[in-house]
Amino acid sequence: MNYAGMTRANAPARIDMRSDTVTRPSEGMRDAMMAAEVGDDVYGDDPTVNALQDKVAAMLGKEAALFMSSGTQSNLCAMLGHCARGEEILTGRDYHVFIDEAGGASVLGGIMFAPMPIAEDGSLDPDDIDRTIKPDDEHCPISTLLTLENTWHGRVIPQDKIHAAARRAKDRGLSVHFDGARMMNACVKLGIAPADLVAEADSVSMCLSKGLGAPVGTVLAGSKSLIRRAHRARKLVGGGMRQIGVMAAAAMYALDHHVDRLADDHANAIRLGDQLRAVDKLHVDMDVVDSNMVFVDMPKGSSEPLQSYLRERGILINAGEPQMRLVTHLDCGADEVDLFVDEIRGFFA
Ligand SMILES: Cc1ncc(COP(=O)(O)O)c(C=O)c1O
Numbered sequence: 483m484n485y486a487g488m489t490r491a492n493a494p495a496r497i498d499m500r501s502d503t504v505t506r507p508s509e510g511m512r513d514a515m516m517a518a519e520v521g522d523d524v525y526g527d528d529p530t531v532n533a534l535q536d537k538v539a540a541m542l543g544k545e546a547a548l549f550m551s552s553g554t555q556s557n558l559c560a561m562l563g564h565c566a567r568g569e570e571i572l573t574g575r576d577y578h579v580f581i582d583e584a585g586g587a588s589v590l591g592g593i594m595f596a597p598m599p600i601a602e603d604g605s606l607d608p609d610d611i612d613r614t615i616k617p618d619d620e621h622c623p624i625s626t627l628l629t630l631e632n633t634w635h636g637r638v639i640p641q642d643k644i645h646a647a648a649r650r651a652k653d654r655g656l657s658v659h660f661d662g663a664r665m666m667n668a669c670v671k672l673g674i675a676p677a678d679l680v681a682e683a684d685s686v687s688m689c690l691s692k693g694l695g696a697p698v699g700t701v702l703a704g705s706k707s708l709i710r711r712a713h714r715a716r717k718l719v720g721g722g723m724r725q726i727g728v729m730a731a732a733a734m735y736a737l738d739h740h741v742d743r744l745a746d747d748h749a750n751a752i753r754l755g756d757q758l759r760a761v762d763k764l765h766v767d768m769d770v771v772d773s774n775m776v777f778v779d780m781p782k783g784s785s786e787p788l789q790s791y792l793r794e795r796g797i798l799i800n801a802g803e804p805q806m807r808l809v810t811h812l813d814c815g816a817d818e819v820d821l822f823v824d825e826i827r828g829f830f831a
Contacts, residue, residue: 496796497818502664502747502774502811504798505695511735518731522724523549530727534734535701541737542686543677544703548713549730553578553663555721556687556700558586560659561627562718563704563711564685567592570623572614572651574600577631578661590719594623604634605643608650615654625654630683631661636751636775636809638671641679648682657684663700664692667773670744684708693744693774694736695812698729740812747774750810750819757823763830776808791829797822 498504507515521527531549539547550556557579561571571587573580575597579587587593598610606628616622628651632639648658660683662668669676680686685704690696702712716722723729752768755776759766765779780788785801792799799806810819 495798497814497822498798499808499810499814499818499822500798500800502693502695502809503691505812507697507732508695508812510739511695511732514731514735515728518727520725520727523726524722524724528725528727528730530730530734534730537734537737538688538701539703541676542680542688542703544686544705546706546709547701547703548709548716549723549726549733550687550700550702550716551698551721551723552691553661553687553689553700554583554586555716555719556689556702557583557629557659557661558590558719559712559715559721560685560687560702560704560708561587561593561629562591562715563708564627564657564659565591565593566626568623569626570594570596570616571627571629572596572598572611572625572656573629574598574604574606574631574634576600577629577634578663579629579631596623596625600634601643603643604631604637604639606630606647608646611647611650612654615651615656625656627659628656629659629661631663632668632679633664633671633773635807636664636667636773636777637770638668638772641672641674644679645682652682658682659684660686662686663689664773666741667693667744667748670741671748671773685712690733690736693747693811694733694740696729696732696736699733701733743812744774746815747810747812748772750774750814750816751776751808753816754808754810754819754823757819758826761823761827761830764826774810776810778806778808780804780806788829792825795825797825 518530523531535547580595580597596614615625660680690699751774755766755771782804785803
């Protein structure tokens with residue numbers, strides 16, 4: 483994501499394709515939030531949070547889980563839970579934990595990152611993992627953790643590639659953390675149960691506030707001992723929240739009602755890509771439209787004027803130069819896609 487080109491909304495937009503994080507809670511979700519039983523979660527007293535944590539732990543096939551405020555906080559607490567100072571995390575060169583989370587593990591944990599090349603499909607090469615792991619030598623940091631990510635920029639990485647990378651790391655004694663900000667998109671696309679998608683991972687961050695449509699929240703799942711350490715890290719970063727069952731109820735609602743419908747977002751992304759590639763001057767590589775993101779190449783110099791043209795018409799996008807990323811979601815369905823394409827045709831005409 484190129485945050486330099488990030489567009490801010492001054493008013494609610496008619497169509498917002500900047501991200502799947504922009505969704506607003508539906509009426510059903512708001513009702514669930516209103517009805518939530520709550521308690522003080524720092525005391526472990528919030529029944530809705532406890533129910534959410536149990537549900538996600540079971541869903542992901544892990545021993546325990548912990549509700550976090552965001553994906554960044556969840557990944558950070560996982561990394562702090564897995565690694566000590568002087569240890570090292572292997573990850574993809576442009577995976578979110580390395581480039582988009584303010585270097586938290588290094589800043590707060592004295593942990594190094596060893597970024598690796600990423601294949602076109604978003605996967606890591608097991609041989610690169612072998613080459614990157616440091617020898618047992620006092621000159622070197624101690625390679626402790628591999629982090630994976632799926633989906634990656636909307637790409638759904640094939641399960642055999644995830645399996646191969648995780649296996650290689652584990653054979654070499656590393657633990658594996660899975661950044662599953664949009665893992666349900668991958669599950670729906672691949673037709674795989676969540677527990678199977680992350681079977682190799684020692685810990686998993688699963689976001690509720692992206693395609694699943696909750697206003698806030700990520701759940702970190704893993705072994706009891708890892709979650710215990712992550713809980714301490716969450717305290718350290720001020721992440722203990724009180725009557726947060728209101729938000730956990732939204733997350734529960736999202737898991738109960740918004741998983742299967744991710745297939746609609748994927749279908750709408752294809753609808754969008756197919757229509758845009760018929761527009762003169764635009765190029766869309768449909769081979770990379772695996773889930774809810776579409777990347778469109780535009781003529782040089784069109785990013786700024788296009789964004790203002792659309793903003794005047796109540797449409798928000800994030801466009802870098804020369805590519806825009808468009809995201810379909812709960813509040814951006816087939817009608818919005820068609821309206822959007824009409825406006826794009828107008829601009830490029
Ligand atoms: C792959 C990935 N991981 C982690 C995050 C961080 O999530 P949050 O914005 O909730 O901190 C994001 C955010 O978009 C993401 O795309």
